[in-house]
Amino acid sequence: DWTTGNVIEEQVAVIRSQVGDGKVICGLSGGVDSAVAAALVHEAVGDQLTCVFVDHGLLRAGEAEQVETDYVAATGIRLKVVDAADQFLAALDGVSDPETKRKIIGREFIRVFEAAAREVVAEGAAEASSEDEQVRFLVQGTLYPDVVESGGGEGAANIKSHHNVGGLPDDLQFELVEPLRTLFKDEVRAVGAELGLPEAMVWRQPFPGPGLAIRIVGAVNQARLETLRAADAIAREELTKAGLDREIWQCPVVLLADVRSVGVQGDGRTYGHPIVLRPVSSEDAMTADWTRLPYDVLARISTRITNEVADVNRVALDVTSKPPGTIEWE
Ligand code: XMP
Numbered sequence: 001d002w003t004t005g006n007v008i009e010e011q012v013a014v015i016r017s018q019v020g021d022g023k024v025i026c027g028l029s030g031g032v033d034s035a036v037a038a039a040l041v042h043e044a045v046g047d048q049l050t051c052v053f054v055d056h057g058l059l060r061a062g063e064a065e066q067v068e069t070d071y072v073a074a075t076g077i078r079l080k081v082v083d084a085a086d087q088f089l090a091a092l093d094g095v096s097d098p099e100t101k102r103k104i105i106g107r108e109f110i111r112v113f114e115a116a117a118r119e120v121v122a123e124g125a126a127e128a129s130s131e132d133e134q135v136r137f138l139v140q141g142t143l144y145p146d147v148v149e150s151g152g153g154e155g156a157a158n159i160k161s162h163h164n165v166g167g168l169p170d171d172l173q174f175e176l177v178e179p180l181r182t183l184f185k186d187e188v189r190a191v192g193a194e195l196g197l198p199e200a201m202v203w204r205q206p207f208p209g210p211g212l213a214i215r216i217v218g219a220v221n222q223a224r225l226e227t228l229r230a231a232d233a234i235a236r237e238e239l240t241k242a243g244l245d246r247e248i249w250q251c252p253v254v255l256l257a258d259v260r261s262v263g264v265q266g267d268g269r270t271y272g273h274p275i276v277l278r279p280v281s282s283e284d285a286m287t288a289d290w291t292r293l294p295y296d297v298l299a300r301i302s303t304r305i306t307n308e309v310a311d312v313n314r315v316a317l318d319v320t321s322k323p324p325g326t327i328e329w330e
Contacts, residue, residue: 004187004190004191004193004194005194007183007187007191008040008043008191008194008195011040011044011179012040012043012044013044014179015040015041015044015045015177015179016044016045018137018175018177019041019044019045019048019137019177020132021048021130021132021133022048022132022133022134022135022136022137023048023049023050023124023128023133023134023135023136023137024041024045024048024049024050024135024137024138024139024177025049025050025051025052025117025120025121025135025137025138025139025174026038026041026049026050026051026052026138026139027051027052027053027054027113028051028052028053028067028071028079029209030053030059030063030064030066030067030201030204030207031141031201031204031207032141032185032188032189032192032201032202032203032204033141033142033143033180033188034139034140034141035067035071035141035192035197035201035202036141036180036188036189036191036192036195036197036202037139037140037141037177037178037179037180038051038075038077038139038141039075039077039192039195039197040179040180040191040195041139041177041179042075042076042077043195047078049077049078049139050078050079050080050120050123050124050135051077051078051079051080052079052080052082052113052116052117052120053067053068053079053080053081053082054082054084054109054112054113054116055068055081055082055083055084055085056084056085056088056105056108056109056112056211057083057084057085057086057088057089057225058085058088058105058210058211058212058213058220058225059211059212060207060211060212060229060232060233060236061229061230061232061233062200062233066198066200066201067079067081067201068081070198070200070201071197071198071201074196074197074198075195075196075197080116080119080120082112082113082115082116084108084112087108087112088105088108088213089220089221089222091104091105091107091108092104092105092213092219092220093219093221094219095219095220096217096218096219096258098214098330101210101213101214101220101330102210102214105209105210105211105213106209106210109209114172117172118172120135121134121135121172135174136174136175137174137175137176137177138174138175138176138177139176139177139178139179140176140177140178141178141180141188142178142180142181143180143181143183143184143185143188144180144181144182144183144184145184145185145284147181189202189203203245203246205245205248205249205250205251206249206250206285207250208328212225212228212229212232214328214329214330215228215232215252215253215254215255215328215329215330216228216254216255216257217254217255217256217257217258217259217329217330218255218256218257218258219257224255224257227255227273227309227310227311227312228253228254228255228275230308230309231253231255231275231305231309231312232253234301234304234305234308234309235251235253235277235301235305236251236253238297238300238301238304239251239279239293239297239301242294242297244293244297247281247291248279248280248281248291248293249280249281249282249285249288249291249327250279250280250282250327251277251278251279251280251291252278252327252328252329253275253276253277253278254275254276254278254318254329255273255275255276255312256273256274256275256276257273259273259274260272260273261273261274261313261314262313263306263313263314265306265313270313271313272311272312272313272314273311273312273313273314274312274313274314274315274316275305275309275312275314275315275316276315276316276317276318276329277293277298277301277315277316277317277318278290278318278327278328278329279291279293280322280327282322282327285327287321287322287323288321288322288327289321289322290317290318290319290320290321293317298317301315302315
């Protein structure tokens, strides 16, 4: 019968028999699925696994540290971090169109991940004493719903959509290891919790692969990222404090970087940017309703953002369901 302990035990056995003495690589996105998949593989084959984390500089406050510090401390996983923030920012310079942003990020991601994967393969080959010990496996956090119906939702949120095996060059062919293929999201979270992963990762709400870049309406730059990160951190903190995390599917926080409105702050007129809160309730992200957040929580978020975040003088609430609005603004 289904218990988290049984699932872990069973998957560990399956992974061991699939992988043998081979080495394994896994890309971490900061999301739940890749984190739990990697932790399971690590439980099964220890240091035969190397993880790669491409920091594209588009994550929210604290998320890169969560992977690099908390996750590594909790698992002991061998992690290669690639700080590619400057490269992504340069590639995104001056780009406002949402689809173009997505394409650029997808393309850069594959480039950077591939280069890192090549290094891991080369280092692995140098260490290996036989063919059987080379890097031949790639972990993916594919869930049961992704298997049944590919695409959509957070299933698409990480490496797998950017980087399915078909997209890899011929000299980098890996066999897939997919330890979450039979699991639903809540089961994946239970496995992650049982394996001792950081709470904030296990319970992370869906977050798009292109990250904050598609929550800045307008071109992306460092200053705008910092503004959005600060506002987003406040919104998340207040929602968590109010105990609303599990009620809300996700709450994108959006910076309207190309819009300005007049405000009055302190004893002066300001001409700043609006922040939009987009709290939604949903079962699967295919449809969604806007979440009726308590007014006092909205008031706290609004007051804090306008007080604490420079350049923001207005907070707006998105009260559109999906359809017609998508969850993200871009
Ligand atoms: P939309 O905006 O289409 O979002 O209603 C549905 C769900 O998918 C997430 N999302 C993405 N995830 N890459 C991803 O990995 C993307 O490009 C992307 N766009 C949207 C979104 O956060 C929501 O959960």
